[in-house]
Amino acid sequence: MFVRVDEARALLAALLPERQVQMVPLRSAYGRSLAADLTAKVSHPSATESALDGIACREADTLTASPDAPVRLRLVGESRAGAAFTGEVGAGEAVRIYTGAPLPVGADAICPVEQLQDDGEGVRLRRPASPGDVRHEGGDFRAGETVLMAGMRLTPARVALAAALGHAEVPIFKPLKVAVMSTGDEVVEPGQPLGAGQVYNSNAYGLVGMLEEAGCEAVLLPAAPDSPEALEQALASVGGADVLLTSGGVSMGKYDFVRDLLVQQGKVSFWKVRMRPGGPAMLGGWKGLPVFGLPGNPVSSLVVFHVIVRPALTGQPLTTLRLRAGTPFRGLSDKTAFWRASLRGGEVFDYGKQGSGVLRSLSDAEALVVIPEGGSAQVGDEVDVVLMG
Structure with a gap:
């Protein structure tokens, strides 16, 4: 027994x-468990784009830019979400660009608006433009890629991700x-x-x-x-x-x-x-x-x-972390012990009040330290920890 x-x-x-599967709209999916893998119907971003407001240009044209010696580029247009620049950026040229707007052909870097000074038909850069402010097509996920896995709990962030993948409905296990x-x-x-x-x-x-x-x-x-x-x-x-x-x-x-x-x-x-x-x-x-x-x-x-x-x-396994014990945790010869514990500075500490009737301890403690049968843990030992949040 x-x-x-x-x-x-x-x-x-x-x-x-046996768990039954049903399709539900995204609005009803929060907190449910995904019943099948979800693949991306589109890539994200759908095009190479800017991560911020500023100008798009060629990095090589801006390498010497500094506050004391700004580099001047000629403005030849703008690119914004829904209205991309259709031309090509050449040497010494720049296109005004806004967050999420497609990167023009010929450009490979962005300089933020905070580092710019308008100059009539041109703009002066107080620092070099950065390729790191370019979001590349499919940098988050690509069409056909499996992104969300069966069994995952649909948190608000995962529901948002399912929407970004292009799914209006998702398969969930009926509660x-x-x-x-x-x-x-x-x-x-x-x-x-x-x-x-x-x-x-x-x-x-x-x-x-x-x-x-x-x-x-x-x-x-x-x-x-x-x-x-x-x-x-x-x-x-x-x-x-x-x-x-x-x-x-x-x-x-x-x-x-x-x-x-x-x-x-x-x-x-x-x-x-x-x-x-x-x-x-x-x-x-x-x-x-x-x-x-x-x-x-x-x-x-x-x-x-x-x-x-x-x-x-x-159907989801108990998730444990490995953390260092900040206090000793005793073991039991014939039982697995789950001691209430607190977390501080990457270590786990005995909560102290371990009585089965001390309900307040579950409200205050953040985790359970798992000590296998016959085991124990001393200060500095790594232990398995189950988060209670």
């Missing part, structure tokens, strides 16, 4: 339905519909009076936010009280979801009814993961519905989601 973190991810992914339900008599909705021993339903709202960040359709269900009958009734109300996430009720206590229900009436793929925090996690099924039981402790619940559930739902 005990599994490693990577085994837990694989088992959950195997229970999820998985994920229901979220907290369990326990002690769980109270925020805003209601809180009695002794009760807690607000923070887990559910954190999970819904993480699901939406992952591109899923999240459905928040009412919390279920601690009774087998109430839990079974709540599960029966989950309609149309691809997977159910529960929070609480999966440990070894007398009132952990999620565990009991799956064991007695459903199926169990695993119970407990070799990790800390978050060991008492559970995967099973109930009447054909995949059920992932997250621990009730808020830190454990959200960490398990981040390192196991999210990669399985999105």
Whole structure:
């Protein structure tokens, strides 16, 4: 029943339905996962052009230009976006040019407007023109080039890039519909009076936010009280979801009814993961519905989601960085440890408060340091780091 973190991810992914692909307009693509590679329909830039306002000319004509000895060139026209100069720039000549305008034939360099002084029909350069201010055709990407890869999450920058590639619609994976339900008599909705021993339903709202960040359709269900009958009734109300996430009720206590229900009436793929925090996690099924039981402790619940559930739902591997440890990080003999940490100056530091109920630590900490089973890290060692932002 005990599994490693990577085994837990694989088992959950195997229970999820096959992802459906749909075409959506760019306006609806933000936050979704790309279902196929996107190739460029055009080159960008579509022509060799200027990166700034100034003049286009031949670099060789300007090499001696300085503030004390400006070089004078004769203006023979202008080039702007939508109205390119149709002639050719010859020796001693220049064309006034604007950002994004096509570079005239014969010109190979740009001098910015700040370094120019108009002189009637000519212009004086206080410095040499630079070929580095020329954007070459296809310098960003060329027509036919594969630019965006299947599986990428469509951030605003990637949606903008898809538009620049020439795509009005993109293929995305249809979002998985994920229901979220907290369990326990002690769980109270925020805003209601809180009695002794009760807690607000923070887990559910954190999970819904993480699901939406992952591109899923999240459905928040009412919390279920601690009774087998109430839990079974709540599960029966989950309609149309691809997977159910529960929070609480999966440990070894007398009132952990999620565990009991799956064991007695459903199926169990695993119970407990070799990790800390978050060991008492559970995967099973109930009447054909995949059920992932997250621990009730808020830190454990959200960490398990981040390192196991999210990669399985999105199909994207957990991304880690290698950073230098600024403080020691202890290991555990039989579990992979995910310690909350802060980042400073390219190093990672132990956050300090590692209790599973210290929810504020997840708000303040920026990363999780991963210490494999039986390992440890001393100051100066390189460690794997999972960013939480």
